[in-house]
Amino acid sequence: MASSSSFSSCALAPRLKKHDVFISFYGKDIREGFLSHLQKELKQNQIYAFVDENLERGEDILSSLLAKIEESYVSIVIFSENYAYSSWCLDELVKILECNIERKQIIIPVFYGINPTHVQELEGSYCDAIVKHKKESNNNSNKLDAWISALKKISNLSSFVAENIKPDSKLIEQIVNHTLKKLDDLVISSDYWNDGLVGINSRVKDVEELLCLELVDVRRIGIWGMGGIGKTTIASKIFERIWNQFQGRCFIANGYPLFCPLLSRESSHNKKILIILDDVSDVTLVSIDFLIGKHVVIGSGSRIIVTSRDKQLLKNVGTEIYKVKKLNDHEALELFSFHAFKQNFVKKEFMKLSRKAIDYASGNPLALKVLGSNLFEKTLEEWEDKLRN
The missing domain is CATH 1.10.1900 (c-terminal domain of poly(a) binding protein)
Known part of the structure; x- marks a missing residue:
């Protein structure tokens, strides 16, 4: 498993969603056992997961939970023995399926201490739970049908199986690595974003070619173009796509590099780091030249990306310049x-x-x-x- 960074970035790249992962589960035993270990490994890999303990008091909890699902890239569903007894979990499941269909959100099912066929075929405790809900449904057959459909469709997706209830470090590692890969794939997939970022893929790939990530030298790349051409969007996508290849990373918006603790002798010394200085103007030229100058000893393989409307500025700080192409x-x-x-x-x-x-x-x-x-x-x-x- 990829190891976590020894120091945190001072700022994350702008994201379209607030969380990487939403985790749907039921039961205190799950929370204090399997889930706690999974959360720890996700956090060490800088994957930001939401669970319901993060909700603020006073919120409409169910509405908030459903909103958190929309704000996530991936949903991990932990099917346990008693999962289907929770109407809240089933409501979450319907929302997760909706986001999968309408927004192409990724779903990762995990069967925890339960035979997958019990969920897929609604057998055992899952059958009992549906019978219970049916008795309590007050003839709300539409909701019950939606729950059943979500259970069957999601449980039949490619999944992970925890055969016993003891946390399995190897299985958790597999889940985390799979999640990392899915997040990586989503960042570069314009079909997933569906937010009007037309043409972004080709421009991200152009810059990645200039970055030459397979080489161990230190490279500076400048992204240049007029206002509104997409410089920040390209830099953000690159950051989200490659951040996990570096020991430290820092995305600094609006050209204010003095606020990044990563750029110091102690933090950056001989470490492979990724630094993005976004929307830099001539006002900050001295600061940038100071910060990425000779006094900062960064490790082999490090990459520095600067975006600016000022081509001369990018030349002055020694970047190889990529001119953002207009849309055809x-x-x-x-x-x-x-x-x-x-x-x-x-x-x-x-x-x-x-x-x-x-x-x-x-x-x-x-x-x-x-x-x-x-x-x-x-x-x-x-x-x-x-x-x-």
Whole structure:
């Protein structure tokens, strides 16, 4: 298993979701046994897991739990002997399946001290639990059907099986490594994001090629382009994709590097580290040159990424520069459609005006997003009026 960093990063890259993993489970014995060991290993690998003990007092707990599922990349479901007796757990399960279908969230089932067929075929305690819920359902057959469907569909996914109730370090390691891989895969998958980050994959790969992660030298890469072109998004995706390959990592937004404790002799000495300085302006040039200069002894394989609108600044700090490409016509049309129609194609009657909007935005993702959002649910006449100005 990958070892945890000996020092924490001063800031995480901006994330689209608040948690890496949501863990659905039932029972104090699970919490104090298997779950506690799993949480520890996830944390050591800097995978941020949510369990219901993190909820604040006074919150509507069930609503909060369902919201936390939406805020996660992956859901780990621990099926135990008594899991199905909890209506809350079954509600979580329905939400997890919904997020899997609609948002392509990853589900990792774990069978803990129970035969998987008992869940898949609703046998044993799972049969008893459904019978109990049916008696208490007050003819709410829709909810009961949703619970049964979620149990069957999720329990038939690729899973891990804990044959006894003693924590198995090897099994936990396998679960954590599998979770790491899934998180890594999700970061680079534009299909998963479904948030309008059109064309991001190719640009992330371009920068990764410049990083040459397989080499042991220290490299500085500059990501350069106009405002709104996607520099921060590219840097964030790269950070999320490769952070676990480094002993330490630091993502510093808005060009304020003086606040990163990682950049000191003691913290960085001979360690393989990843540093991203985002949105750097000429005002901070002296600070950057000082921080990534000769006084900081960082280890072989370290990578420093700086994003800026100022090409000369990037030259001054010795980076190899990547110029972020504008979106091509196909990408621009797809991004504009995402925001103007909330779908990946243009309505036929709006095609001519959409082409005009795309020409106006000139391949800038932010301009396309703002323009498309302002035209959403507007009439053809309103489109003509706005694009005439």
